[in-house]
Amino acid sequence: MSLVAHGVTAGYRGLTVLRDASFGVAAGETVGLRGPSGCGKSTLVRVLALLHAPDAGHVSLGGVVVSGVRHRVSAALRTRVGVLFQSPRAASDPRLRLADLIAEPLHATGHARAHTRARVAELADRVGLTADLLTRRPHEVSDGQLQRACLARALVHRPAYLLCDEATTMLDASTQAHVAAVIAQEQRRHGTGVLVVSHDAVLLDRWADRVETW
Amino acid sequence: MADLTVLRRPRPAATTAAILLTATILVVLTAPWLCPLDQSAVALDRVAVPPSLPHPGGTDDLGRDVLHRAVYGLRVSLLVGVVAALAATVLGGLVGGIAGLLGGVTDRILMRLVDTLAALPHLLLGIFIVAMLRPGLGAVIVSIGLTHWLSTARIVRSELLTLRTRPFIDAAICGGATRTRVLTRHLLPHVLPKIALATTLMIPHAVWHETSLSFLGLGLPPHLASIGNMINDGQRSLLTGAWWASLVPGLLIVAVTLAIAVLAARWRDHLDPRVRAELDL
Numbered sequence: 001m002s003l004v005a006h007g008v009t010a011g012y013r014g015l016t017v018l019r020d021a022s023f024g025v026a027a028g029e030t031v032g033l034r035g036p037s038g039c040g041k042s043t044l045v046r047v048l049a050l051l052h053a054p055d056a057g058h059v060s061l062g063g064v065v066v067s068g069v070r071h072r073v074s075a076a077l078r079t080r081v082g083v084l085f086q087s088p089r090a091a092s093d094p095r096l097r098l099a100d101l102i103a104e105p106l107h108a109t110g111h112a113r114a115h116t117r118a119r120v121a122e123l124a125d126r127v128g129l130t131a132d133l134l135t136r137r138p139h140e141v142s143d144g145q146l147q148r149a150c151l152a153r154a155l156v157h158r159p160a161y162l163l164c165d166e167a168t169t170m171l172d173a174s175t176q177a178h179v180a181a182v183i184a185q186e187q188r189r190h191g192t193g194v195l196v197v198s199h200d201a202v203l204l205d206r207w208a209d210r211v212e213t214w
Numbered sequence: 215m216a217d218l219t220v221l222r223r224p225r226p227a228a229t230t231a232a233i234l235l236t237a238t239i240l241v242v243l244t245a246p247w248l249c250p251l252d253q254s255a256v257a258l259d260r261v262a263v264p265p266s267l268p269h270p271g272g273t274d275d276l277g278r279d280v281l282h283r284a285v286y287g288l289r290v291s292l293l294v295g296v297v298a299a300l301a302a303t304v305l306g307g308l309v310g311g312i313a314g315l316l317g318g319v320t321d322r323i324l325m326r327l328v329d330t331l332a333a334l335p336h337l338l339l340g341i342f343i344v345a346m347l348r349p350g351l352g353a354v355i356v357s358i359g360l361t362h363w364l365s366t367a368r369i370v371r372s373e374l375l376t377l378r379t380r381p382f383i384d385a386a387i388c389g390g391a392t393r394t395r396v397l398t399r400h401l402l403p404h405v406l407p408k409i410a411l412a413t414t415l416m417i418p419h420a421v422w423h424e425t426s427l428s429f430l431g432l433g434l435p436p437h438l439a440s441i442g443n444m445i446n447d448g449q450r451s452l453l454t455g456a457w458w459a460s461l462v463p464g465l466l467i468v469a470v471t472l473a474i475a476v477l478a479a480r481w482r483d484h485l486d487p488r489v490r491a492e493l494d495l
Contacts, residue, residue, distance in 0.1 A: 051384050075390040083388045090381040093400055104399075105389025153389065 008057035032208030082159030088146035123152035231473035272458035295421035301359035306366025314374025418471035
């Protein structure tokens, strides 16, 4: 079982960022991807996250080729891939309280309220968010606290694969360690495949099973 | 300690505007009870009386009390202004929404249409529309609605285009949100305050448009007191020295629309402090 990009070429409006790139993450492993700015790391994450359509090549999820991106991907496939974005502030709807932010994917896929409430409480506890923080909105919490909420949101569907795009770059050392620990715990429990994109070699060497450098 | 007095900076313009507008709305709403006499009753024994205690705004060339009539005129003008601004908002919101959400060719076609219409003088376009319809309140509202939706369409479209590229929309999609859900839960709630603000800023424009049409004799029927009709009627008295017949309704409409604009600008500052310097009222 794996999430793989096969010979992907992708870019933006005539600007090709990725050229014939193949990269994959298997269930249960932690893969690091390292490279300088502009080498296409984030574009690869967007392609794997089924947010950006490749110009050539394709993405397969668990051996099945995924056709279409964004809204054209069924919720069943979509929810098997969790994404943790670089900037928690940009990736959070400023209107939502943290509890709603975490619950949003469950509401979106029509889960029962009772289940949602229990799941949010469980995840908030795991990522270290207090009940008081859950009632606040993004502008009332720190980047670290917000990234914890975003991690909870990314894990809320219990994804088979988790993509972290420079997700800990903006965090202090202890929050960074905690986020990594929560992800490692999720991986042990559910065999999650984790892709960690970063330019931080030390972090990747410590965290990832194998590191690929672009 | 940092100087925080700026937070409680008095805003005399906004305060004055709020008081003026509240008073106007109260007077306009209670007009039938406040001054129940017929504002269109002709009294030839007191024609063109200058402003005085029994007639603070004077009387016109048919002996009608100018201030009394201006209050009723303001009722009509504000009603037309608000309804027309709402109609323009709905139309502009729809066109801008479709352009911003679908993007691509649809967006390009719709926005070129908007540009084309914006290139025409809108009073001229308004006159053309009124001329095509049966004269009356409805024709004026349609005329304003059809000429004032362009700015709203542009605002809604650009807001949607910017919002759509924000990472939190990607995050919502990753969570499994459908198109409808992204629209109703993440896009509209961010656009609605801007639309409401645009509508408020449009009301003075709409009122002025109605006034202009009525002044040109294309708006409301002459027996109906509207500010435009009154200023138009007052012209005749101007040469005989009865300046108040045009000036009183003119000042009233300037004051009221300015008050709405000041408050709307204040609200805009509150929503988006970055553009504060642009119009410091």
